[in-house]
Amino acid sequence: MALGDTLIEVTGVAKHFGEGETRVDALRAVDLTVRAGEVIALLGPSGSGKTTLLNVIGCILAPSAGRVVLDGEPVFDGKWLRRDLRRLRLDKIGFIFQSHNLLPFLTAQENVSVVLDLAGWPPDEGRARARELLDYLEVGHRAMVKPALLSGGEAQRVAIARALANRPRIILADEPTAALDGARAGLVMDLMRRLAVEQEACIVTVTHDEKIFDRFDRLIHLRDGHLVSA
Amino acid sequence: MNLALKDIRHGLFRFVLTCFGLGLLMTVVLAMIGIYNGLVSDALAVVKAPAADVWVVEAGTKGPFAEASSIPADTRDAVARMPGVAEAGAVNYQNLEAPHAGRTLRLYVVGYEPGRPGGPQAIAEGRGIGAGHFELVADRKTGLLPGETIRLGRNRFTVVGLVEGAMNSGGDPAVYVTLADAMALQTELDPAAQRVQAARGAVSVKSASVAAIIARMAPGADVDLLTATVRQWKHLAAMTQAEQEELLLASVVDKARRQIGLFLGILLSVSAVVIALIIYTMTMEKLKQIATLKLIGAPDRTIIGLIVQQAMILGASGWGIGLLLILTVKDYFPRRVVLEPFNAMVLAGIIAAVCLLSSALGVRAAMKVDPATALGG
Numbered sequence: 001m002a003l004g005d006t007l008i009e010v011t012g013v014a015k016h017f018g019e020g021e022t023r024v025d026a027l028r029a030v031d032l033t034v035r036a037g038e039v040i041a042l043l044g045p046s047g048s049g050k051t052t053l054l055n056v057i058g059c060i061l062a063p064s065a066g067r068v069v070l071d072g073e074p075v076f077d078g079k080w081l082r083r084d085l086r087r088l089r090l091d092k093i094g095f096i097f098q099s100h101n102l103l104p105f106l107t108a109q110e111n112v113s114v115v116l117d118l119a120g121w122p123p124d125e126g127r128a129r130a131r132e133l134l135d136y137l138e139v140g141h142r143a144m145v146k147p148a149l150l151s152g153g154e155a156q157r158v159a160i161a162r163a164l165a166n167r168p169r170i171i172l173a174d175e176p177t178a179a180l181d182g183a184r185a186g187l188v189m190d191l192m193r194r195l196a197v198e199q200e201a202c203i204v205t206v207t208h209d210e211k212i213f214d215r216f217d218r219l220i221h222l223r224d225g226h227l228v229s230a
Numbered sequence: 231m232n233l234a235l236k237d238i239r240h241g242l243f244r245f246v247l248t249c250f251g252l253g254l255l256m257t258v259v260l261a262m263i264g265i266y267n268g269l270v271s272d273a274l275a276v277v278k279a280p281a282a283d284v285w286v287v288e289a290g291t292k293g294p295f296a297e298a299s300s301i302p303a304d305t306r307d308a309v310a311r312m313p314g315v316a317e318a319g320a321v322n323y324q325n326l327e328a329p330h331a332g333r334t335l336r337l338y339v340v341g342y343e344p345g346r347p348g349g350p351q352a353i354a355e356g357r358g359i360g361a362g363h364f365e366l367v368a369d370r371k372t373g374l375l376p377g378e379t380i381r382l383g384r385n386r387f388t389v390v391g392l393v394e395g396a397m398n399s400g401g402d403p404a405v406y407v408t409l410a411d412a413m414a415l416q417t418e419l420d421p422a423a424q425r426v427q428a429a430r431g432a433v434s435v436k437s438a439s440v441a442a443i444i445a446r447m448a449p450g451a452d453v454d455l456l457t458a459t460v461r462q463w464k465h466l467a468a469m470t471q472a473e474q475e476e477l478l479l480a481s482v483v484d485k486a487r488r489q490i491g492l493f494l495g496i497l498l499s500v501s502a503v504v505i506a507l508i509i510y511t512m513t514m515e516k517l518k519q520i521a522t523l524k525l526i527g528a529p530d531r532t533i534i535g536l537i538v539q540q541a542m543i544l545g546a547s548g549w550g551i552g553l554l555l556i557l558t559v560k561d562y563f564p565r566r567v568v569l570e571p572f573n574a575m576v577l578a579g580i581i582a583a584v585c586l587l588s589s590a591l592g593v594r595a596a597m598k599v600d601p602a603t604a605l606g607g
Contacts, residue, residue, distance in 0.1 A: 051605065054605070055602050055605065058525075060525070060600075060601050060602045060605075061602065086524060086527045086528065086529060086601075087527060087529070089525065089526070089527045090526065090527025090528075091527075095525055095526065095604075095605075097522075097604060097605060098605075101518070101522045101604050103233075103519055103522065103523070104240060104519070105233075105236045105237040105239070105240030105241070105519075106231075106233075106236055110231065110236070113231070114231055114233075114526075115526055115527070117231045118526070118527055118528050118529070118532065119527070123231070146240070162526070174605050
């Protein structure tokens, strides 16, 4: 598969928590580049820095040092270079969570269209796009159902639809298949990959799920905040 | 997409129940406001009823409501002849209890001279007093009906008419009788007591004193000049209608008014705390959802809107339910509950302000939520 533009460029990123004797170095001089169409996995034991790296790329956590460029736009270089990080996330990044984190008071379709609503899409177009994604992910027939009535697999597919709704080019997933069985986990990863390729996006996934390792282009190992193999 | 309304619809039963609880609290607040107004209105009803301009009472007293007052009945003629006075009438006031239809009625008996100031302003049913003796006009709250009879003192009176809203500051409904009957009620002794007095050799003298003289002025006449003139008689005092009303509020109902006012203040404070607690709890229960919204890019205004709109809907619903309930039950209160549109509007303003302030607590908590909270399990 031909790879496209560089979408994530992390250079010399470090992150520590606390100072002095209580200081914990979660990330130490991490360099990472991810290009359009790539699907990569962040692997490592608990406390190795996977989620911290994901939060840094997702502009949720400010690194202690380093530089982050997303979709060609420098967003961190010793400090945040943009004030409206939420707008940046809305436009460029889609999140998929371990627990799907759908808003319980919205239907499946509304959970997808809420992102488009926030992004300023006209309501009709937002609803049509949400329905199109849900149909594509084969949960269109559950569009008007609240999350509490969806199965784990259905809810996760709705969450994927939400993450991809505004056509972000960076998709960050934290244990997206943790709640799914092997067959369903593979199916979800295949769907994510297909959509990512179609949208010229990249996917960075934190996972421990060995059953889906073969679905990734690269497996990136972290240990004690160091990137040990890519 | 209105997230506040969607969230309310999702937990509609719980939200309605919360609104109903708040509505009950608002009912109590509105009831207290109504009772407070009723107390003032009732207190002034008996003073306002004669539509007087000047009250002439016993010197050195604040009669006839704040203190007892007794002046010669013929003072009325002297007052009526004074310059600027259009008409004058003598009045008497007394409380008594009378048995009627198996229960005891506590009544405020107003004695007046038919055809002169001091009687009821408008007859709601039946007619005014026509005969010289033993007829009465009663306030509807007494439960008496035209044609019924009731024993007052040693005589039986016939109810000939009904009025509305006539009572004293204690809320006792008024009955109007002729001044002669009222004076007899005040002075006539039980036969056994009469025999004891006769045996003691006491001379039975019918008192010819009344509580006050009410004067209505001719158009353009100087009220202050009249009161100043009356005060020159050392045994009389005079006050204007406004002074009489102020006196009544300042002395007779002041403590009750302050008591209710203070209780109302406490009740409003409790309501504010309850509203704040409800809104804060509602927000705290949504923190994970707020974190998710932040993570997917929702701006602060969306999150603030979610909290503030829900707070305002809660407050408005509670106020509406409270208003509806109090309007439904207010006539069942033993004392009058007087609610003016202004009171309801002021309470609406207070609740809106409380909801806004309370939602500020929730907004503060929501603003502190780290979007990273949405990640992980």
